[in-house]
Amino acid sequence: MKSIAEAYKDFPILNQTHNGHRLVYLDSGATTQIPQAVMDALETHLKKHNGNPHRGAHILAVEASEAYESTRDTVQRFINAKQREEIVFTRNTTESLNLIAFSYGMNHVKKGDKIVITIAEHHANLVTWQRVAERTGATLEYMYLNETGHLLPGEMDKIDATTKIVAFAHVSNVLGMEFPVDELIRRAHEVGAVVVLDGAQSTPHKKIDVQALDCDFFVFSGHKMCASQGIGVMYGKRHLLEDMPPFLLGGDMIEYVQEQSTTYNEVPYKFEAGTPNAHGAVMLKAAIEYLESYGMDEIQAYEHELVEYLLPKMTAIPHIHLLGSADPAEKHGVVAFTVDDVHPHDVATIMDSYGVCVRSGHHCAQPLGAYYKVPASSRLSMYIYTRKEDLDAFLEALKKVRPTMGFKD
Numbered sequence: 001m002k003s004i005a006e007a008y009k010d011f012p013i014l015n016q017t018h019n020g021h022r023l024v025y026l027d028s029g030a031t032t033q034i035p036q037a038v039m040d041a042l043e044t045h046l047k048k049h050n051g052n053p054h055r056g057a058h059i060l061a062v063e064a065s066e067a068y069e070s071t072r073d074t075v076q077r078f079i080n081a082k083q084r085e086e087i088v089f090t091r092n093t094t095e096s097l098n099l100i101a102f103s104y105g106m107n108h109v110k111k112g113d114k115i116v117i118t119i120a121e122h123h124a125n126l127v128t129w130q131r132v133a134e135r136t137g138a139t140l141e142y143m144y145l146n147e148t149g150h151l152l153p154g155e156m157d158k159i160d161a162t163t164k165i166v167a168f169a170h171v172s173n174v175l176g177m178e179f180p181v182d183e184l185i186r187r188a189h190e191v192g193a194v195v196v197l198d199g200a201q202s203t204p205h206k207k208i209d210v211q212a213l214d215c216d217f218f219v220f221s222g223h224k225m226c227a228s229q230g231i232g233v234m235y236g237k238r239h240l241l242e243d244m245p246p247f248l249l250g251g252d253m254i255e256y257v258q259e260q261s262t263t264y265n266e267v268p269y270k271f272e273a274g275t276p277n278a279h280g281a282v283m284l285k286a287a288i289e290y291l292e293s294y295g296m297d298e299i300q301a302y303e304h305e306l307v308e309y310l311l312p313k314m315t316a317i318p319h320i321h322l323l324g325s326a327d328p329a330e331k332h333g334v335v336a337f338t339v340d341d342v343h344p345h346d347v348a349t350i351m352d353s354y355g356v357c358v359r360s361g362h363h364c365a366q367p368l369g370a371y372y373k374v375p376a377s378s379r380l381s382m383y384i385y386t387r388k389e390d391l392d393a394f395l396e397a398l399k400k401v402r403p404t405m406g407f408k409d
């Protein structure tokens with residue numbers, strides 16, 4: 001097995017300077033960098049096998065189909081889905097959630113029903129359910145959190161007999177924490193609700209087993225796990241997919257089209273209208289193989305070690321406050337924070353002047369910001385190529401933020 005501590009060498013983009021400093025990329029929660037092996041896979045595909053999948057009998061169309069479909073097999077194995085037909089390709093997590101909301105939600109939720117989510121959801125897993133609630137007359141109910149990012153006592157009781165959908169992030173993109181996923185899924189199933197698990201921030205960082213989780217839907221994006229932007233996955237249990245109407249209409253999702261009516265292709269194709277992102281699929285397969293060459297458990301353990309290294313040092317700096325838990329045992333490699341008296345955009349700009357890339361803003365979770373009365377924050381997020389040296393550079397830059405703004409302590 002290769003050493004993860006050396007993985008950064010696989011990423012050409014990291015081998016550069018910015019503002020006279022080594023470029024330190026700590027925004028992997030937004031999007032990840034791409035290793036050479038994944039670039040090579042795309043290059044080979046473009047040079048030898050590029051065609052339009054599922055369209056045509058010629059060699060390049062056939063090879064493009066094979067490449068695209070073999071990614072489906074790889075994803076099925078990667079998240080341990082029971083059947084390959086349960087893997088639907090989309091553009092990203094957002095499109096996957098829209099597909100579920102419009103195709104499942106609109107058809108299975110009615111007035112008087114409830115959709116239950118947490119207050120920490122990404123807008124993609126929130127605005128979608130707002131729309132379903134608005135259109136169907138259902139109620140959207142939130143489970144609230146305490147100061148350290150844990151569900152308040154009794155919040156899970158909101159999942160009751162009227163609940164049809166429970167949707168939540170597997171790992172929060174702001175708090176970097178997991179909710180009690182097993183208990184939430186058990187409770188949802190006890191009342192007959194389906195569970196939509198947003199795996200955007202978990203799939204890249206830990207082993208996923210959708211059968212063990214027993215979630216009904218699971219979604220994630222390729223660009224957060226070393227593949228390209230524009231390829232995402234929607235997993236759904238087959239009996240649910242069979243029962244859902246198509247989301248987008250057009251080529252490839254049909255069986256027969258007549259002047260006034262159409263019959264649809266079978267799953268998963270009825271959800272994949274139009275020319276698919278085969279290039280993204282090629283990169284997703286190569287990215288999964290790349291991550292597996294290090295091992296998903298090993299990646300999780302490596303990032304945990306980094307979190308253990310970082311958090312005590314970070315919380316020892318005066319005027320720094322973390323969102324959610326500061327306990328490394330509860331935190332994935334996503335750490336949102338504020339600096340007293342300094343706007344998060346200024347924090348990010350000052351850090352950038354030292355070559356350190358962090359995110360700032362509301363992180364697409366405005367209701368959480370409003371709830372915590374922290375409308376914006378800065379966020380560091382790590383991945384397989386992050387090193388202790390990167391975290392040291394981050395800590396040094398962080399210490400310079402308040403002095404740069406003219407504060408004396």
Ligand code: PMP
Nearest residue numbers: 092093094122124169173200221
């Ligand atoms: N959910 C979570 C938890 C996320 O972190 C993100 C990306 N920030 C999304 C959904 C949306 O992902 P995408 O932009 O790839 O659709």
